[in-house]
Amino acid sequence: MHEPVDAFDEVPLRELIPAVIGVLVRRGADFATAEDAVQDALVEAVRTFGETGVPRDPKGWLVTVAWRRFLDVVRSDTARQRREVAVDSEPERGTIEDVDDTLRIFFLCAHPALTPASAVALTLRAVAGLTTRQIAEAYLVPEATMAQRISRAKRTVSGEAFDRPGDLDTVRRVLYLVFNEGYTGDVDLAAEAIRLTRQLASLTNRERADPETDGLLALMLLHHARRPARTRADGTLVPLADQDRSLWDAGLVEEGVTILQAALARERRGEFQLQAAIAALHADARSAAETDWVQILAWYDELAAITDSPVVRLNRAVAVGEADGAQAGLAALREVDPELPRHRAVSAYLHEKSGDLATAARLYVEAAALATNLAERTHLTRQAARLNQV
Known part of the structure; x- marks a missing residue:
């Protein structure tokens, strides 16, 4: 029996792939050949199911086709034939191991x-x-x-x-x-990372609460919620402070905050939970001026204490500048490696905030020259041009 063709959706099918690979490996296939065989089966499934509809047991269908692909490879490769693989005892459909690998x-x-x-x-x-x-x-x-x-x-x-x-x-x-690669080509890697992290959270929470994976999921959702406001129609970047917050996805924000609150309540804080807490405070502010920078700085202090990450200390310097003033922010920045990416951009921002526009403009130019992508380079160049016109 098959479901109607118009019910076909490739994503649920792809969610079966790890389990199918696991079945083949448990039957004696090596991982590399098993993965190739399952990919072949997936391609065949997309073609077949698109024409006939999804069978009642798509996992069993994939296992059967992938196993046959694997056997074809083994039988045609003399070296592989010497391996101890049961090539003459193909399991019948309906005997799929009930193990989630x-x-x-x-x-x-x-x-x-x-x-x-x-x-x-x-x-x-x-x-x-x-x-x-x-x-x-x-x-x-x-x-x-x-x-x-x-x-x-x-x-x-x-x-x-x-x-x-x-x-x-x-x-x-x-x-x-994966999430930070965002969107290129015909694959939305940010959405794909969220899907996989949901899957990971479901797996790891079965036996014991896993607040850090939940924290990662919350962080992704909160960042992804701002995506519609992050760039202009011409592709140029819109800084967080200038974003149209009405464009943020309120549903994703609500979900992210709910997941985060449950994770933090377990009192086993980790890096991703703390990053999500910072993102949640940005999401909670109705405008940039209403951002609770004092609480954000407190979260950054806790985050720096557990990670000792240069990037965290760089971002903390911005929070210090917002909470305690530009000079305090510049003092905090002096404790960060100046060769760190974005260091000059942060320094430029803090110098501008302190009123030193000439230094800020020069640093924006230097930061633009070091930018790794066109959108960021264009944004920093425009910031320098804006200050030079003052």
């Missing part, structure tokens, strides 16, 4: 032996179910380059024990890297 796949894709870029790419492929072409377009690199990156990553983790405990903190950081 999604969390293990998350851990495997965020393996410490992988570079952050490789971990992100492998997560998008094996957990999110995106194709190599989609990932390549999202990162603006040739498909062949991304294919090599993913292939190397799979080779790196293929020898790892599938049931080895993973590092949840690393998984969170990989998902946050």
